[in-house]
Amino acid sequence: MSELIQKEWDYTKHAQFYSYRPNYAGDAIDVLVAWSKGAKxxxxxGAGTGNLGIMLAARGLDVIEIEPNDAMRxxxxxxxKNAKWIKxxxxxxxxxxxxxxxVTFGSSFNVLDRELALKEAYRILKDGGKLSAMWNHRDLNDPIQNVAQEIIKDFIPSYHGGARREDQRPIFESSELFGDIFYIEQDFIFTQSLENYILAWKSVKNNFWDLNTEAGKKLFESICEKWRSKLPQTLNIRYxxxxxxVTKK
Structure with missing residues (x-):
């Protein structure tokens, strides 16, 4: 990751809010552990505050957490505590x-130069090793989440989810390093208070508002005020x- 990319995706001010995000669907992680064919x-x-690592360690894997941000780490x-953490x-x-x-990327593959990240993953993986890139996505077809999204677009008409919501298949298909693409998805419901929902959004780093600036704070608070007026106090959020x-060739 270049110095520029590290600065653009600096999560220092966001780290404390990661606990308000839902973790990955447990059954999906179980499927991937089985698919890894005995990976140890x-x-x-991009381990962040350890959300995915905690799930992997709980399933008996020896986890090495790679995270450049000091606050996250x-x-x-x-x-x-029982994982090896590397800056x-x-x-x-x-x-x-x-x-x-x-090699796993939990909501981190999109913030990297993906071609370089695949080359590095190929280098550190054993022959036949596995790679997973995963995200949690809010279901924008859910009526409540559709309202939340439309409120954002009232303030930011060009708002979009970026590379994290793209189909990653073309990235892997264009790579000569990995093959045997295996895709899975699992829906789940996450119940959260409206205020915790807003706190979870404070963990989000994007190019549309910067909470480190007064303008960014003002824009986000305007969105929050509209959410508070339009959304219920308890949200059952479909993710x-x-x-x-993929498998290393």
Missing amino acids: RVADI EIGQERL ANGVQTTLSDKSVDW TTRAWN
């Missing part, structure tokens, strides 16, 4: 060649865990 050592790239180390990024992990069985998974 996993490098979790500090929280993550408290949450997942590094997804294109320079510092890991040895062919040293891990599985989908989506994961694209």
Whole structure:
């Protein structure tokens, strides 16, 4: 990750709000652990505060957490003490060649130069090793989430979810390093108070508002005021865990 990319995706001010996000669907993670065919050592790239790593460690994997942001890593180390935490990024992990069985990107593949990230993953994976890139997506067809999204677009007509909502298949199909694409998705309901829903949005880093600036704070608060007037006090939010998974050639 270049210095420019690290600055653009600096999550220092957002780290404390990651606990308000839902974690990945448990059954989906179980399927992927089975698909990994006995993987033991996993490098979790862009580990953040350890959401995915906690799920993998709970299933018996030896987890290496790769996270460049100090604030994220500090929280993550408290949450997942039995993992090895490394200050590094997804294109320079510092890991040895062919040293891990599985590489995971939990909501992080989109913030990297994906071509370089695939090359680095290929380098550190053992022969036949596995790679997974996954995200949680709010179901925008759900009436409540549709209202929430339309409120954002009232203020920001060009708003979109960016690369994290794109089909990742073309990225892997164009790579000569990985094959055997295996895609899964699982829906789940996450119940959350409206105020916690707003706090979860404070964990979001995007190009449309910057909470480090007065203008960004003002814009976000305007959106929040509209949410408070239009959304219920308790939200049953439909999410989908989506994961694209490939095997090293």
